[in-house]
Amino acid sequence: MAGGIGSRLWPVSTPEMPKQFIDILGVGRTLIQLTVDRFSPVCTMDNVWIVTSRRYVDIVRRQLPEIPEENILAEPEPRNTAPCIAYACRKIAMRNPDANVVVASSDAIILDNVKFIDAVRKALDFTEAGGTIVTVGITPTRPETGYGYIHAAGAQEGCVGKVSEFREKPDLKTAESYLEDGGFFWNAGIFIWNVNTIDEQLRKYAPQISAVMDELAPSFYTEREQTELERLFGRCDKISVDYAVMEKSDEIYVIPCNPGWSDLGSWGSVRTHIDMDTDGNAVVGSDVRMFGCKDCIVHTSGCDTVIIEGLEGYAVASKGGNLLVCRLSEEQHIKDFLASK
């Protein structure tokens, strides 16, 4: 899934070039490239499918030339994750009716890929027979209030366990109790299922979306596909797969895993994934000189010389003529600042 606009990492991420297409960590690969790399032990390039917005198709082609062009699906408009997943899985099912699928966002990072792929393999083995959905549950390392949680009492790392329920983003106190309890995991939006299973589940819990897909399906792999998609995709309910299926179905399992996952959802989280200097400053940029600064994230890869003096706990980011200087403690307001004009 590569349709997001990543507004929280403005100005490096913009609607024209959102974060999944950016080398946000300064490692030489964009987040979507890192994501595809990550799955290469379990998935050949022929079997990688990207669902993105129409406006990003060319970027995806450019960044992932090894993926067949027909595997890049263009949503006419964003309808959240359920229609996106329904569309991709239906297409995959038409080509391979028994396909066992991993769904993941294209803009997260994972540090321990071996551990992660090990969990994914176990999940794929588990779902192959059909009838079940597995999510990867990230073992929480802090009482994070920015993620949803999966409750699965007694679930063990590396073993598939039954999910009791999904929980919305908690307040700090609740998050702390989750961490203490030990049976709660971050919902990273990574799902493993057999295409037949998700089809059944969507028919049961999101019949409106399944009906649209039934109408669309005859056009798939024909020259009418994009026209039909333009006409019908927008009719799908705008709903996440979490709400549409996960929270309703009884067949949801989790595989707890602690692979160093982050959704890089904010400048503060990006900072923690870049090597810091002894003052806690994380820098992506060619010639960034810092004086008397502490605990800052600086992302100015398009700049020549950058001089920053006397900042503590700030994000400084620049790209394409846009500039952000903002306390990390206030970064949740960046969206409002952008909308303020």
Add this chain to the structure above:
Amino acid sequence: MAGGIGSRLWPVSTPEMPKQFIDILGVGRTLIQLTVDRFSPVCTMDNVWIVTSRRYVDIVRRQLPEIPEENILAEPEPRNTAPCIAYACRKIAMRNPDANVVVASSDAIILDNVKFIDAVRKALDFTEAGGTIVTVGITPTRPETGYGYIHAAGAQEGCVGKVSEFREKPDLKTAESYLEDGGFFWNAGIFIWNVNTIDEQLRKYAPQISAVMDELAPSFYTEREQTELERLFGRCDKISVDYAVMEKSDEIYVIPCNPGWSDLGSWGSVRTHIDMDTDGNAVVGSDVRMFGCKDCIVHTSGCDTVIIEGLEGYAVASKGGNLLVCRLSEEQHIKDFLASK
């Protein structure tokens, strides 16, 4: 005089495009254009001469197309103000042996031009007969430690008075005593003299420079001029006219004046010359949005959208891929920061 490199206003001012060629106040005219505009009541464009570095000649031509090309003099290398002035005045004297001249830098601003030109006219009247040099002395409005001072006990605003001596940049306590005393004025580097007078004074106090000019002069207004200048100009002593002549001569006068002068020598001083919002933020830029900021100067005219949150007393400046964020209290270190790589 337009040869400076304005490093204290980096990155808006750079060696490639220093501050005299920039619309630093966002008023629609660059500082050198404002300077030429300023003298138009007393000087026709035919009589304006610019001495600059070779590398800036094209910029001067572009910004001041109304000035005859041959009036733009190109120094092969910077040798401080005495050789620069000696060269220009010698050329002017060859064309008009009785020329009465005002020398000024091209990167200062003056708010009350009527008052200033009134003082300049009086100074020109005074020097016309020859034998005297008049400097414009700016009535101090604060105990500034960044300027040299002119001591002229009892000198009255708008009246030419005798200078007792020039004083180096003082410490704060000394500057405060100057302000209290009342007989001290800022040395703005604005000099008025008859070309014969400066020639005499240079022969007396800077004979080495005069000797180089004697050797150069036969080439002036010929096609050999630039070649000869390349060969000989670098031989001139590297010295300011203040040290070479002003501090030694007995014929120095001052006309005190309070025209709202500033050399715009730092981001802090630029800030005070731009309209501020109610929080004391001075902004030059197209779409600059400030949140929780106080007493900042923001100069991002090349940028699209700029969001700045939570800064108090900072300079934020961006141009051509370079970026500065620095406390105004630390801005005297910008030169060091630039040299630090």
